Amino acid sequence: MRTAEDVVQPDRAPGAVGTGCVGRASNIAGPHVTRHVPGLERRGLVERVVDPEDQRARLITLTAKGRRVTGRYLDVVYGWFSAALTDWAAKDRRDLTRLLGRLVDDLTAQLAAEVTTERG
Numbered sequence: 001m002r003t004a005e006d007v008v009q010p011d012r013a014p015g016a017v018g019t020g021c022v023g024r025a026s027n028i029a030g031p032h033v034t035r036h037v038p039g040l041e042r043r044g045l046v047e048r049v050v051d052p053e054d055q056r057a058r059l060i061t062l063t064a065k066g067r068r069v070t071g072r073y074l075d076v077v078y079g080w081f082s083a084a085l086t087d088w089a090a091k092d093r094r095d096l097t098r099l100l101g102r103l104v105d106d107l108t109a110q111l112a113a114e115v116t117t118e119r120g
Contacts, residue, residue: 016049017060017061019037044066046060046061046066047063
């Protein structure tokens, strides 16, 4: 259910956004995001609103409940990481940050290359 989590993460997609924006931020195809929206609406986590720039289009925005659920979710996840790293030396935490950044950069480049190859 990664897509649902991405849709309701305000730090990744602040304000009302289209499914394409959520998909790009999450490296997930827009249609996959679209499939999750009705369920999120039924649960009261998101709502669709009219795009002020294109009255035919709809954007997704978090509801108050969606913001609360997201906040709790992120608090739990961040708490796990904080607890796991509590006893790590500062140098080890810096090394982890540097290496994770490198991994993300390499994975992003690899995914971009695959998308280019598929389209090209």
